[in-house]
Amino acid sequence: MRPGRVPTPRYVDISALLAGTLPEPPKPAICPRTDGVGLFYAEQYNVVFGDPESGKTLLTDHATVVELTAGGRVLRIDLDHNGPQSTIARLLAMGAKPDALSDPELFLYIEPEDAREVREICDHMAEWAPTLVILDSLGELLPMFGSNSNSADEFTTCHRAVIKPLVKTGACVVGIDHLSKGADSRAYGMGGTIAKKRAIGGTSIRVHVDSAFTPGKGGSAYLSINKDRHGGLRAESPSIGDKEPLAGKFVIWPEGEGIRAEVRAPEANEHNPGEEAPETDIAAVAALDPPPKSANETQTRLKWRAVRARAAFKAWKQQEAS
Numbered sequence: 238m239r240p241g242r243v244p245t246p247r248y249v250d251i252s253a254l255l256a257g258t259l260p261e262p263p264k265p266a267i268c269p270r271t272d273g274v275g276l277f278y279a280e281q282y283n284v285v286f287g288d289p290e291s292g293k294t295l296l297t298d299h300a301t302v303v304e305l306t307a308g309g310r311v312l313r314i315d316l317d318h319n320g321p322q323s324t325i326a327r328l329l330a331m332g333a334k335p336d337a338l339s340d341p342e343l344f345l346y347i348e349p350e351d352a353r354e355v356r357e358i359c360d361h362m363a364e365w366a367p368t369l370v371i372l373d374s375l376g377e378l379l380p381m382f383g384s385n386s387n388s389a390d391e392f393t394t395c396h397r398a399v400i401k402p403l404v405k406t407g408a409c410v411v412g413i414d415h416l417s418k419g420a421d422s423r424a425y426g427m428g429g430t431i432a433k434k435r436a437i438g439g440t441s442i443r444v445h446v447d448s449a450f451t452p453g454k455g456g457s458a459y460l461s462i463n464k465d466r467h468g469g470l471r472a473e474s475p476s477i478g479d480k481e482p483l484a485g486k487f488v489i490w491p492e493g494e495g496i497r498a499e500v501r502a503p504e505a506n507e508h509n510p511g512e513e514a515p516e517t518d519i520a521a522v523a524a525l526d527p528p529p530k531s532a533n534e535t536q537t538r539l540k541w542r543a544v545r546a547r548a549a550f551k552a553w554k555q556q557e558a559s
Contacts, residue, residue, distance in 0.1 A: 281439030
């Protein structure tokens with residue numbers, strides 16, 4: 238830039254866009270399902286959320302092992318006090334190689350004490366260049382920076398200080414978060430400000446227990462797509478009217494002295510079980526006279542919460558049409 242010249246902003250090259258010479262939209266490649274389609278996007282901020290003990294951390298353990306096996310570089314930021322002993326034991330049981338876990342050029346684990354140390358981690362990652370970063374969890378990160386989960390401005394400040402710099406390293410960043418407490422809020426997704434969802438540049442995956450995860454016995458959880466900014470995962474998942482299409486099923490089972498884990502791709506017409514209404518609710522809607530014309534009417538007449546009424550009304554309509 239010559240002295241005195243005003244810099245030109247980086248406007249999008251629309252002619253290149255129309256000519257089809259811009260890069261293709263990104264595709265999810267991190268933590269692949271059994272069909273090869275990934276759950277998460279590289280170079281983006283992704284989220285896994287669900288109730289306690291639903292398998293969120295176990296899913297990111299699996300992603301860690303898969304990424305290390307593929308030759309990637311993984312950083313685990315443990316703010317949730319899982320502990321190095323427990324974390325490393327799970328990774329080894331899932332098949333991680335001891336040589337990879339003990340190589341500081343391939344794997345790093347840290348339990349930062351304060352915001353200053355988290356910033357130092359971000360500075361170091363600009364040089365270390367991870368391919369996968371697990372941030373466990375957002376519920377611990379925000380208070381560390383004096384931020385309130387319900388404040389859009391405070392979350393945005395924390396996002397700029399930590400999450401954005403980590404994404405800029407080129408890594409797939411996966412944050413772990415928790416569900417809202419209210420029934421209707423839970424249907425929306427993770428707790429806190431809507432800014433948390435807006436900041437996601439990749440996928441937001443809801444984890445819902447199918448069979449409780451038990452040491453020595455395994456377990457399973459359904460994974461549904463709460464958000465997919467680029468649409469790559471949604472395009473490869475069932476499109477049969479679910480609000481949150483099924484992304485797959487995370488399964489763990491014992492094998493020898495260790496455990497096996499995989500994300501099983503959904504069948505073409507497989508519904509998200511979390512959106513299926515119980516038969517008693519469907520029967521209650523069917524018993525209304527005159528029949529309801531909308532989910533809102535169903536909610537009003539049965540005095541249910543909106544989520545329950547929508548699911549039951551939708552299922553009743555499908556039965557009526559079949």
